[in-house]
Amino acid sequence: xxxxxxxxxxxxxxxxxxxxxxxxxxxxxxxxxxxxxxxxxxxxxxxxxxxxxxxxxxxxxxxxxxxxxxxxxxxxxxxxxxxxxxxxxxxxxxxxxxxxxxxxxxxxxxxxxxxxxxxxxxxxxxxxxxxxxxxxxxxxxxxxxxxxxxxxxxxxxxxxxxxxxxxxxxxxxxxxxxxxxxxxxxxxxxxxxxxxxxxxxxxxxxxxxxxxxxxxxxxxxxxxxxxxxxxxxxxxxxxxxxxxxxxxxxxxxxxxxxxxxxxxxxxxxxxxxxxxxxxxxxxxxxxxxxxxxxxxxxxxxxxxxxxxxxxxxxxxxxxxxxxxxxxxxxxxxxxxxxxxxxxxxxxxxxxxxxxxxxxxxxxxxxxxxxxxxxxxxxxxxxxxxxxxxxxxxxxxxxxxxxxxxxxxx
Amino acid sequence: xxxxxxxxxxxxxxxxxxxxxxxxxxxxxxxxxxxxxxxxxxxxxxxxxxxxxxxxxxxxxxxxxxxxxxxxxxxxxxxxxxxxxxxxxxxxxxxxxxxxxxxxxxxxxxxxxxxxxxxxxxxxxxxxxxxxxxxxxxxxxxxxxxxx
Numbered sequence: 001x002x003x004x005x006x007x008x009x010x011x012x013x014x015x016x017x018x019x020x021x022x023x024x025x026x027x028x029x030x031x032x033x034x035x036x037x038x039x040x041x042x043x044x045x046x047x048x049x050x051x052x053x054x055x056x057x058x059x060x061x062x063x064x065x066x067x068x069x070x071x072x073x074x075x076x077x078x079x080x081x082x083x084x085x086x087x088x089x090x091x092x093x094x095x096x097x098x099x100x101x102x103x104x105x106x107x108x109x110x111x112x113x114x115x116x117x118x119x120x121x122x123x124x125x126x127x128x129x130x131x132x133x134x135x136x137x138x139x140x141x142x143x144x145x146x147x148x149x150x151x152x153x154x155x156x157x158x159x160x161x162x163x164x165x166x167x168x169x170x171x172x173x174x175x176x177x178x179x180x181x182x183x184x185x186x187x188x189x190x191x192x193x194x195x196x197x198x199x200x201x202x203x204x205x206x207x208x209x210x211x212x213x214x215x216x217x218x219x220x221x222x223x224x225x226x227x228x229x230x231x232x233x234x235x236x237x238x239x240x241x242x243x244x245x246x247x248x249x250x251x252x253x254x255x256x257x258x259x260x261x262x263x264x265x266x267x268x269x270x271x272x273x274x275x276x277x278x279x280x281x282x283x284x285x286x287x288x289x290x291x292x293x294x295x296x297x298x299x300x301x302x303x304x305x306x307x308x309x310x311x312x313x314x315x316x317x318x319x320x321x322x323x324x325x326x327x328x329x330x331x332x333x334x335x336x337x338x339x340x341x342x343x344x345x346x347x348x349x350x351x352x353x354x355x356x357x358x359x360x361x362x363x364x365x366x367x368x369x370x371x372x373x374x375x376x377x378x379x380x381x382x383x384x385x386x387x388x389x390x391x392x393x394x395x396x397x398x399x400x401x402x403x404x405x406x407x408x409x
Numbered sequence: 410x411x412x413x414x415x416x417x418x419x420x421x422x423x424x425x426x427x428x429x430x431x432x433x434x435x436x437x438x439x440x441x442x443x444x445x446x447x448x449x450x451x452x453x454x455x456x457x458x459x460x461x462x463x464x465x466x467x468x469x470x471x472x473x474x475x476x477x478x479x480x481x482x483x484x485x486x487x488x489x490x491x492x493x494x495x496x497x498x499x500x501x502x503x504x505x506x507x508x509x510x511x512x513x514x515x516x517x518x519x520x521x522x523x524x525x526x527x528x529x530x531x532x533x534x535x536x537x538x539x540x541x542x543x544x545x546x547x548x549x550x551x552x553x554x555x556x557x
Contacts, residue, residue, distance in 0.1 A: 108473040249455040250550075252448070254484060257477045261459055268467030276473065 018049070018231025019148050019238075020286035021101040022094070022193035022350070024279070025343040027235050028253040028262070029408075030186050031242025034175055036168035039236050041187045043169070045194025046232030048387050050224050052195070052358050053203045055365040055376065055384070057220035060204035061212045063370045067204040068300035070370060071360040083360070084301045086353040091198055091294045093346040095329040098290055099125075100339035101283030104256045109276055115334060122330045125287050129322060134209045134308040141285030148282055150274035151237040154266035158244045165240065185401040185408045188394050189344060192351030194235070195391075198293040200357060205296040209307055217374070241266065254340060295322040344407055351398040354391040362388060436498050440556040443509060446492035447553040450513055453481045453488070454546040457520050461536050464527075471527060478524045485520060489513040509552060516545045 030038050056067045063070055068087075072080035102121045103114035110117075128137055174183045207220065241262035246253060253259065259279070263271030292308070299306030299318040306318040333339075362384045365376045376384065402408075434442060457478055464474045489510065497506045519539045526535035 108476050111472045111475060245459070249459060250448075250451050251455045251459065252452045254449070254452075255477070255480045257473065257480050258456060260473050261456070261463065261477065264467065264469055264473075265459070265463050268463075269469055272467075272469055272473060 018046075018194070018199065018228055019145065019234045019282050020196070021097045021283050021343050022196060022347045023231075023235045024101070024238065024259060024282065025097075025253070025256065025340055026186070026190050026193045026347055027238035028242045028246075028259045029340075030190060031239035032246035032251055032253045033178060034183065034186060035243040035247050036165050036239065037172040037175065038183070038187055038190055039165070039169050039239055040172055041190045042194060042232055042235050042239070044390070045191050046228055046235075047383075048191075048390070049195050049199060050228045051380065051383055051387060052361055053200055053228065054221055054224040055361050055380070056200045056204040057207050057212075057224060058217060058374060059361065059364050059370065060207040061216055061220055062214065062372060062374055064208065066208050066296060066300055067201060067361060067364070068297050070364050072301055074364050074367065074370070075360050079360075080301055083356045084297060086356050087197060087201070087297050088294065090196075090346065090349050090353050091290050091297070092325060092329055092332075093342060093349055094196065094198060095287060095290045095294070095325065096332045096337065097339060097343040097346045098283050098287035099329055100333050100337075100342065101256060102280060102287060103333070104339060105276060105280040105283060108257055108260065108279075115336075118330050118333050121284075121287075122326050125284070125291060125326060126323065128288060129291060129308070130312060130319070134206070137288060137308075138206065141281050141288065144281030145278060145285050147274045148234050148278035150263045150267065150271055150278060151234055151241055154263040154271055155237040155240040155244075157266040158241065160240055160244060179405070181401060182405045182408050184397070185405040188351050188398050188401060189347045189408070191390075191394055192349075192354065192398065193347040194232070195354055195358075196347070196350045197353060197357035198290045200361065201293040201296055202289045205293070205300075205307075209309055211309075238262075256339060291322050291326055294325045295319070341407070348398050348402050348407075351394050353395070355388065355395050358391055359388060434495060434498055436502065439495065439498050439502055442492065442495050443505060444553045444557045446488050446509060446513070447549045449488050450485055450516065451546050451549050451553070453485045453520070454516055454542055454549075456481050457523060457539060458542065458546075461523060461527075461532070461539065465532050465536060471530060471532075475524065475527050478520065478527060482517065482520045482524055485513065485517045489517060505552065505556075509549070512545050512549050512552075516542060516549075519545075 027042070059070055060066050068080075068084075071083065075083075099118060099121055100114065103117040106112070106117040106121070107114040132140075174180055203224075207216070212220065242253065245251075245262045245265050246258075251258070256279075260272055260275050263275040265271075267274075295318045296306060298304070298321045299315070302317075304317040305315040307315060310318075312319045332342075362376075362381075364370055365384075366381065368375055460474050460477045460481075463469060464471070492506075492513065493510055497503050519542050522538035523535040526532075526538055
């Protein structure tokens, strides 16, 4: 019974973690411009994140050490430092987007300008990280984030042509109004959003925080498979809602506030309330995860004591690092950067750094010294290798496509 | 030596002066800028129409809808400003410029009025204030089709 509960709650957390600001913005923009024709990318990203999150969770469960710690030891300090710098950069840009997302959710509910909400949002994140237990924090925001199911309900309420959806998945067409390069830019951005590195660091560090042992390997696998699959389905629904509500009207999504129109059109006030709660929960949950993930990465690389199971005074540098990162990100939000553009940047930079995150995971998951008999099987390795090629292609193409298409303009 | 210094100073002054003015575009570049201005403007108008229609249909609470429309008002203002700063390359395109700016200005005024009425809680008045905005959207779309 305890295991069933653990899987259920873990699944909820995975759903919340997957459908964050990057997914919310990119799926709405994609659906509004490309209809269903990029859904296949989300399917690809969902399989990829399941594969690698399961590996990262297995590494943490068996070695009792999170991914960053093992990476540094296995790959070496120099490569580890390169990985750390890239991770820090991606995490900070992602955190800027998530903080802005929470503040905009408050603005939508209150009409008070979102800049005024930023200090309060940062304070709330700080209090939750400082005071609330890991499991409670993870689950409360995971459950609240489930209100994003409103996108799935709205999609079916809007009466999609499922044959057309299926045809678009298996034989995608670039819309005549869009350039091929822009299509691939969005494909890469969606892929980057789906496989954002912080998700894996958080997932594996969470396994250590919750003191998983070999008996929890089923929980690890169940959480990764079901949680990310449901998260992926929600993201697909968001594309579907945008394709039905925005595309025929020639509406492009340039502001987070527009995203509320999809569920509101399909479901009225209930849809609007659900999407507002979901927007808050998923961006706030993701902000917690990114902040913690940044603290984990730094502390694990430098060998500092870390974790929410320790009192702040016992893990002072871990907590201080998170405070600095939070203040830095909040400062960047207040420079009046466009939250949607920052989100796009975050997902593109995520795409750029994907191999740095996932190659060490693949290497360590094959190391008998850490994994014993539970190294990757042939199927996991074959699929992992195929994904590694995709990740490298994505990484190489991300910046040139961003420049060439002027960020998909 | 002094004349060389003067020449360098003149070149720097010219460089600064040229940086302060919008570049003159070729005819095809200008036509592309017309399309680039119209596409987001049509998106803005359609967002406002959708927002107000759904607000009335579902009796939605007004805070988020007000933010949506305020954001769209800012967007169309920015689009108008950017387009207005671009110099048409010949007299024939002056007319297009005037026509597009006229339509954008009308749309911006109507959206601003809708936002004001919505903020006062008068959804019906907000909808009335965008009467005819659909025609503006269509007219802009026609121009975009002509030049794309």
